[in-house]
Structure formats: structure tokens, C-alpha cells
Amino acid sequence: MGEHYPYIKIFADIIESGAWANLSSAAKTLYLVLLKFSDQHFKPVWPSTEVLLRLTGFKTKKSIIQGKRDLIQAGLLQVTPGTGHTSSRYYFCFNYPGSKIPPQGYNFGNPGGGEKETQGVG
DSSP, rough: OOOEEEEEEEEOOHHTTTTTTTSSHHHHHHHHHHHHOOOOOOOOOOOHHHHHHHHHOOSHHHHHHHHHHHHHHHSSEEOOOSSSSSSOOEEEEEOOOOOOSOOOOOOOOOOOOOOOOTTTTO
């Protein structure tokens, strides 16, 4: 079986801590689709809204917004909003109650030098 079959990695601690059980269906679906774009180190991802709608099966952007809000509140995601010309950037984090996973430590500054507002950081 020399073919490459991609898979999605999720920490068992997210499930064992109860964080997963407390997520909405929209948040669970969005989280798994966002993980599809990342790697084994949970690097940030920036899929377009159109791609997220297609892959999640959501019919409206409202479902993406709700899933994103739930993931931020749960401590599983941080988001740098897009500009209209660029997609939002999604950062995986593990700041949920009872987490045994060390923080990921991303720098949320704007590469151009100025600070950019980041949702879910605080």
C-alpha cells in the first residue's frame, strides 16, 4: 500500500477533558475541517470561507461564525480576522479547562510591524 492516505490528528485529551462533549455540532465540524489543512505541529491555517462552506457542508456563513465563536470560547482556537482580500488565519490552541497540553505560543503580531486585532486572545 505505497499510497499516501492523509489523516487528521486530534489530541485525545480534548475528548477526555470533556471539552469535545461541550462543543456545538458546528464547532466540531469546523474544527475537524480546519485540522485537515494543518500538520502534525498544528501550524496555523487560512482556508477561504468558500472552501470552509464546501467542506463542512454548512449552508451559510452564520454556521461558520457560530462554530468559530464556540471554538474560541472553548479555548481551542484563536483567529486573526481576514482583511477582505485575505482569509482569516486560524491558530490551534489548547487552553480549555483541564488541558494537559502545553500552550502553543504563537506570535500574533502583524509581520509588517504593527499589531493586528486578534479574536480569542485575551
